[in-house]
Amino acid sequence: MAGSTKHPLFGFLPRNVTAKQVQGVVEGNENPFTRLPHSPQYRKILEARKKLPVFAQMDEFYKMFTKHQIIVMVGETGSGKTTQIPQFVVYSDMPQTKNKIVACTQPRRVAAMSVAKRVADEMDVQLGRQVGYSIRFEDMTEPGTTFLKYMTDGMLLREAMNDPDLQRYSTIILDEAHERTLATDILMGLLKALVKRRKDLKIIIMSATLDALKFQKYFTIDDPAPLFKVPGRTHPVEIFYTQEPEPDYVEAAIRTVLMIHRAEEPGDILLFLTGEEEIEDACRKIKIEADDLIAQDPDTVGPLSCIPLYSSLPPQQQQRIFDPAPSPRVPGGPPGRKVVISTNIAETSLTIDGIVYVVDPGFSKQKIYNPRIRVESLLVSPISKASAQQRAGRAGRTRPGKCFRLYTEKDFMKELEEQTHPEILRSNLANTVLELVKAGIKDLVRFDYVDAPAPETLMRALELLNYLAALDDDGNLTSMGSMMSEFPLDPQMSKMLIVSPEFHCSQEILAIVAMLSVPNVWLRPNNQRKEADAAKQLLTVPDGDHLTLLNVFNEYQNNLHDRNWSWNNYLSARSLSQADNVRSQLLRIMERLEIGVVTKSYEDQTRHYMNIRKALVCGFFMQVAHKEGEKGSYITIKDNQAVSLHPSCGLDTQPEWVLFNEFVLTTRAYIRTVTDIRAEWLLELTANYYDLGSFPDGEAKLALQRVLKKQIGKNAKAAGPDRDKPLKKKPKTS
């Protein structure tokens, strides 16, 4: 009688449901969230879901989830945890009945989007309504309707900054926690503190196997967090090691690829190398050698296609990894094979079906941070055991595979670290510290990190934020700091934006900051370097690379009608449109903060450019170098690092003082993206930092003292300060 009108979830007690109840609803005819009948598509997907390993453990899951506030979950690839667990949680939390949300974080945007789409299909609802996702630049949710949300970890961290109690959420699931991204690490710290304040909030940490114990221990409230284990569904991968260490891993890798091609069963190969240049080089060599092999032995050696893969490759070329292996040259001839040569991008971000052989030389480029000289750099380093395991796993996704490690078993056991160092130990934390302070964390040194960063890294971050006036001398957030934290930028750049109205150049600083926030816009194809350099020369502003970036952005905007403009000027259309996107987001934030977006267009260009350079100084006064000696050698102020102007630098002279965006350590120490500045501005705009009383001795200090003396003399002679008068333009030498 009542059966037809009763709500499908009738009798469900929040946070106390059984697998039997849930299975009844899942198998039922009526969708409990839309009250519509389930579609045939739903039934089809349900049959596939029921085969996932995690589905068989629903009962076990609910027993644990009902009882505990925090769960650590481990599941191998193919367990279905990312799609199923959040749905299980929804039936228990019933967030739709109390205006709450179940959130599941991902380290990458594509994952958040694609998983949300899949889960919306599984639940027979429209993406963006009951189930949605939230990533930078795209909020695919409907307030009041969305109760299951996939999002990037960085997005949730931003929310935590403004609402430290994360009141909207009933359960928060941190997925891929083993990747230890900076955002996930900070979230773990915040959530550990939060569960004490919010007893109604539940947390699930999802990870691959090796780290589980560490997370369980970390999340000890009275007892360690319980562990929920889900088996994976992959194929076995046989591991081979070399007998002796390989002196040249690229050469060994090429040899191994050719050996596989000659001697192993059909199946595609994935080779891991460290960077673009290495990959393109190996690609060329493999092609040449494979052609030789085929010429020698056309009856047994099939064709080999070689596909490079790295992030700066245009998407269209990245798609080539999904091309099928080449067909035999003649019908019935030896089969073709595909080899993908990739950076770490194929370790986590991209999966390629059909890979049967993995060649792992054991290296990758890793970011390291040196707090002493405040520099992040990339270094080719040995990978960790966890990483090696992940790479090997790429061979077993479709059928049993083989992994050839180009190092000895002994080195694997003894030399490789268990885990890759988490990002928090390898990064400049200026931004993170500001976010934490904004989230109300008072004592950053004693914050409960999963892995605590070096005290010096924290000190460097606090010092920078103090000089930028984001924190006062007691480490409290200032109103300036509060504004700065609203921008998804390094603090130096948000500072520039906030002060830009004083220099009448908000639009210009917006464009420059946007350009500095996207990947390099300059293209330089191997066979057209001269043409590319010439094109760049035409866009160059000799006063500084920052102004060149501004010029490029403006020209891009002026030429939007011309589809080929970017390409014709050897510029990356992808980066430029990204910059445009970033610029709009930053502009919206400025408007929200009621920072007047001021631009004085009637000024003459020299003076206008000077104002822009002054605004740059307000953010980047700590990244300044002084020319010492004749041959273009510079010394960074205070740290006394000898550096050279990067060859890509467009300055037509070698000014005495320069401001730089980036310090790069390659064959030499270079400063990149450099602008000509004046000592007067340093003394005038950032007197706090350029306090000569505490300045280290050296040529830079002497030069600053001379400027100061001259200023005092001038001010004594003249009746008042005249520093607003444009300084005389230097004669240009070409």
Next chain:
DNA sequence: GAGCACTGC
């Protein structure tokens, strides 16, 4: 006279 591992806000 050289380089951009990979994410993310």
